[in-house]
Amino acid sequence: MKTTPFWWDEAEPAHGERHFDTNTCSVLIVGSGYSGLSAAITLAEAGVKDVFVVDAHRIGEGASSRNGGQIGNNPKFSLAEATRRFGAQRAGEIMDDYDQSMYFLLKRAKTLKDPFDLSMCGSIVGAHSRKDLKNLIAYRNGVDEEKRKGLEILSEGEEHRALKTDIYRGVMINHHTGSIHPAKYVRALANRARELGVRIFTGFRYMGVSNNAGRHDVRLEAVANRKSITISSEKVLIGANGYAGSELPWLRKRTIPVQSYMIATEQLPLAQMEELIPGNRVVGDTKHILYYFRRSPDGTRILFGGRAKFRTSTAEESAVGLREFMLHTFPSLEKARITHSWFGNVCFAYDFCSHVGKMPDGTYYTSCCNGGGISMMTYLGHRSAEMLLGLPGHDRGVVNTHFPRLYFYNGHPWFLPMVGTYYRFLDKAARWRD
Numbered sequence: 001m002k003t004t005p006f007w008w009d010e011a012e013p014a015h016g017e018r019h020f021d022t023n024t025c026s027v028l029i030v031g032s033g034y035s036g037l038s039a040a041i042t043l044a045e046a047g048v049k050d051v052f053v054v055d056a057h058r059i060g061e062g063a064s065s066r067n068g069g070q071i072g073n074n075p076k077f078s079l080a081e082a083t084r085r086f087g088a089q090r091a092g093e094i095m096d097d098y099d100q101s102m103y104f105l106l107k108r109a110k111t112l113k114d115p116f117d118l119s120m121c122g123s124i125v126g127a128h129s130r131k132d133l134k135n136l137i138a139y140r141n142g143v144d145e146e147k148r149k150g151l152e153i154l155s156e157g158e159e160h161r162a163l164k165t166d167i168y169r170g171v172m173i174n175h176h177t178g179s180i181h182p183a184k185y186v187r188a189l190a191n192r193a194r195e196l197g198v199r200i201f202t203g204f205r206y207m208g209v210s211n212n213a214g215r216h217d218v219r220l221e222a223v224a225n226r227k228s229i230t231i232s233s234e235k236v237l238i239g240a241n242g243y244a245g246s247e248l249p250w251l252r253k254r255t256i257p258v259q260s261y262m263i264a265t266e267q268l269p270l271a272q273m274e275e276l277i278p279g280n281r282v283v284g285d286t287k288h289i290l291y292y293f294r295r296s297p298d299g300t301r302i303l304f305g306g307r308a309k310f311r312t313s314t315a316e317e318s319a320v321g322l323r324e325f326m327l328h329t330f331p332s333l334e335k336a337r338i339t340h341s342w343f344g345n346v347c348f349a350y351d352f353c354s355h356v357g358k359m360p361d362g363t364y365y366t367s368c369c370n371g372g373g374i375s376m377m378t379y380l381g382h383r384s385a386e387m388l389l390g391l392p393g394h395d396r397g398v399v400n401t402h403f404p405r406l407y408f409y410n411g412h413p414w415f416l417p418m419v420g421t422y423y424r425f426l427d428k429a430a431r432w433r434d
């Protein structure tokens with residue numbers, strides 16, 4: 001079993017430039033995932049010269065080349081909850097940001113030359129309990145007519161038409177979503193950025209900034225030999241998401257990094273796969289500790305994700321738990337060999353909202369995918385570029401909303417095992433109530 005992402009078999013992250021031949025740039029972006037690269041593309045398209053993207057690892061080696069490749073726009077709260085938290089106007093704008101993210105991804109996709117297995121195959125949400133199915137029906141009834149047309153409910157007993165499992169109490173199909181190959185997508189974004197003149201440097205860790213006559217002196221450290229380099233930049237944008245370390249204390253106090261795990265099976269007969277997940281749709285569910293799964297782009301493997309444990313575990317350990325979850329879902333996969341097991345970091349905010357804004361040291365940030373951010377972090381990269389450009393109307397939605405911090409927390413989520421126990425209890429209780 002490999003402990004690298006299945007996606008890397010076809011699109012392993014590449015290194016960028018390994019040496020700086022100048023020590024000035026106009027915008028320095030930390031992080032070469034979807035948010036950093038997307039910001040760089042928007043800036044370069046707007047004519048900004050000397051945009052640098054810097055990453056401690058290879059291009060997109062964080063969550064962006066490791067994820068499940070399920071695209072959609074899923075806020076983790078309802079409009080009513082958002083209104084209570086942010087007020088009516090911001091709440092409406094925030095929901096609009098989530099809606100726009102999917103359109104934006106499809107628009108940006110048209111500008112990319114490299115293919116990345118984009119498929120509008122649709123997605124399925126499995127209802128864990130009868131109450132969850134009622135909530136899905138209420139959600140469908142509450143959206144505008146255009147959106148409602150793309151949502152289909154299959155009640156309990158009908159769900160086998162979309163998914164051959166007995167674990168759900170019905171499902172909702174969203175016909176306006178789909179899937180990508182995440183590592184090919186990050187490669188396509190990087191190539192587009194370079195084509196526009198963006199320079200991507202890898203193997204350099206951002207260590208902090210100091211202000212120098214209206215510019216930022218950015219301290220970088222070469223990962224290979226710990227040599228320090230200072231780059232002077234007009235503006236700095238941090239797109240570190242779940243990989244922000246102690247060098248970013250302001251973000252660490254506001255964000256909870258969480259590991260998410262995946263496995264891939266060996267290639268299996270196409271007919272068997274088509275029977276389990278017809279039409280190669282992608283699947284998630286309504287549990288607190290959700291399962292998410294799909295077939296590989298060629299349709300022959302099952303890729304299964306979730307949180308096997310709420311403690312940090314190795315790819316080998318998590319494979320055991322994830323395989324159990326997969327067999328719980330599809331008992332017929334008993335004999336399927338697991339060929340890959342891997343994990344990556346996602347990033348949560350206490351209010352479960354994504355955030356874009358400016359830190360007290362004058363640098364900008366885009367942060368918190370809250371579990372699913374292929375479209376949202378692509379879009380927020382673009383929105384943060386609008387903010388850096390000072391475009392009229394940029395201060396809306398998730399941009400500059402209050403970013404809450406938790407006191408007595410320094411970035412190490414010691415409470416996650418307890419949260420895990422509580423969530424497991426809630427998931428069990430939901431089925432007892434049925």
Ligand SMILES: Cc1cc2nc3c(=O)[nH]c(=O)nc-3n(C[C@H](O)[C@H](O)[C@H](O)COP(=O)(O)OP(=O)(O)OC[C@H]3O[C@@H](n4cnc5c(N)ncnc54)[C@H](O)[C@@H]3O)c2cc1C
Pocket residue numbers: 030031032033034035036054055056057058059060061062063064065066067068069070071072204205206207239240241242243244245247259260261262292305343344345346369371372373374375377
């Ligand atoms: C296993 C898994 C499954 C997922 N499945 C889905 C899914 O199906 N659908 C979906 O929408 N989302 C999914 N996600 C979430 C999605 O991958 C992320 O939301 C998205 O990739 C975030 O992009 P990003 O650019 O903000 O962050 P990342 O891609 O994580 O990039 C952050 C980068 O910052 C760099 N960095 C951090 N600190 C520093 C520093 N000090 N100096 C230099 N570089 C630094 C890191 O090396 C990293 O490359 C999943 C995530 C995981 C881990």
